[in-house]
Amino acid sequence: MYPAAFDYYAPKHIKEVLGLLGKLKDDAKVLAGGHSLIPMMKLRLAQPKHLVDLRKVSGLSGIKLNGKAFAIGAMTTHWEIESSATVKSKLPVLAEVASVIGDPAVRNKGTLGGSLAHADPAADWPAAMIALDAEIVCEGPKGKRKVAADQWFLGLMATALQDKEILVQVRVPLPAAGSGAAYMKFPHPASRFAVVGVCAAVTLDKQGTCVKASVAVTGAGTKAVRAKGVEAALVGKKLEAAAIEAAAQKAAEGVDVQADLQGSVEYKAHLCRVFAKRAITEAVKRAGA
Ligand SMILES: Cc1cc2nc3c(=O)[nH]c(=O)nc-3n(C[C@H](O)[C@H](O)[C@H](O)COP(=O)(O)OP(=O)(O)OC[C@H]3O[C@@H](n4cnc5c(N)ncnc54)[C@H](O)[C@@H]3O)c2cc1C
The missing domain is CATH 3.30.43.10 (Uridine Diphospho-n-acetylenolpyruvylglucosamine Reductase, domain 2)
Known part of the structure; x- marks a missing residue:
């Protein structure tokens, strides 16, 4: 070919x-x-x-920790994120997401910016960036502008990137104390793309009550989306098993679940609920509850 x-x-x-x-x-x-x-x-x-080709363009690669946020260049590879000691220590869920993308060859060449610009409905980064409240920085003829990750994905392989713009950077804020985050997916056995993937980030107060929850789903529909029903069901609760189970039941709400070669609408909606429960449970554990 x-x-x-x-x-x-x-x-x-x-x-x-x-x-x-x-x-x-x-x-x-x-x-x-x-x-x-x-x-x-x-x-x-x-x-x-x-x-x-963007590969020789200066200033588009690398991971910097600027105060309270990571600034990751668009051309930074999945492997660079997976292997970064700073990422692993400050925001390990980013390394976790990168580590489950495709295979080593894909992770060595594929880039964060490429993944977010391409907006494959089964890609892993979209759910993570929405759940982590990231901002996507674009540059075009009129200069730079920022777009919140949950406003970035507009439809099947469609994003808020405008004509003649490129994606230059992704900013990911560091979570507050008492936070934990996790990404769990059901990978396609050949490509490792997410049949369904869920990223969950929670912040607990000193009494163990959830004060912030951010959950996003990829793979099930035409674009990654925030699971608002799940988030609302978590906030204000002590995140014990029953509360997590009840919240996870809402994981397919607001997702335009599509049947495809991987499964029916019912099956993929079921996966949303199963992987939401797993991701939230792990995020709560990591938050120190
Ligand atoms: C076998 C295989 C398995 C894979 N498995 C997974 C997986 O499990 N999970 C997953 O998430 N992904 C997976 N991928 C996709 C992989 O992560 C790609 O790297 C990613 O989707 C695209 O990144 P790229 O840097 O290769 O972009 P490219 O292929 O170079 O570009 C993709 C698109 O984005 C545009 N683009 C790229 N960079 C920019 C920019 N900075 N600004 C504006 N537009 C831009 C290009 O014009 C093009 O339209 C897999 C790919 C393969 C081949």
């Missing part, structure tokens, strides 16, 4: 990238790790006339 012919560009600065995107109009696509775009090009599901 060969892709259709295209011209290749390897700019070194973001301004050059934005200049190229402005000049090349609608026929250009940026290339990050290539682990979603290149297969699509080989299948001729995408036929860009111009490929603007």
Whole structure:
């Protein structure tokens, strides 16, 4: 399988990238790790006339801890996040999510920005970024702007990224004291994509009452979504098994659950509830309850 012919560009600065995107109009696509775009090009599901490679662009990679938030460059690979000692010590759920993406080859090449821009409905990062209240930073001809992760995913492989913009950074706030987070998924046995994945983050006060809950689901529908019913059912409660079970029952509410080759609507809704329960239970344990 060969892709259709295209011209290749390897700019070194973001301004050059934005200049190229402005000049090349609608026929250009940026290339990050290539682990979603290149297969699509080989299948001729995408036929860009111009490929603007981001790999040599300075300032798009790396993980920085700026005060109370991580700033992760769009071109940072899944492996860099999985293996970062700072991530593991300050926000281990990020390393946990990265570690269950695909296989080592995918994790070595695939990027955080590429995953969020591509918005595959079965990708892992979308649920994590929504549950962790991340902000996505884009840069375009009018400068930079930030979009909350729960406003980013608009539909099947559709995001809030605007024309001629690129995703440059993801900001993930550090959780308050008394917090715990976990990501649990039912992986497709071949690709490891999430048939259903749930990320849960909870904050407990000193008496063990939940003061904040943030839960998101990926895989089940056309886009990752916040499980608002679950969140509302957790806040104000002591998160013992019965309370978690009752909240997890709401995990498929508000998700446009789709039947596909992996399972029926009923089966995938069931997985939402099962993996919500597991993720919340683990998050509560990690919060120190
Ligand atoms: C065998 C296999 C298994 C996989 N398993 C999983 C899995 O279990 N879980 C999972 O989450 N993912 C999985 N993936 C997907 C993988 O994580 C990809 O790396 C990811 O989806 C896309 O990232 P990329 O850097 O490769 O982007 P690319 O393929 O280079 O680009 C993808 C799309 O995003 C756009 N884009 C890329 N970067 C930017 C940017 N900075 N700004 C604007 N647009 C941008 C491109 O133009 C393109 O349209 C798998 C992939 C393969 C091939």
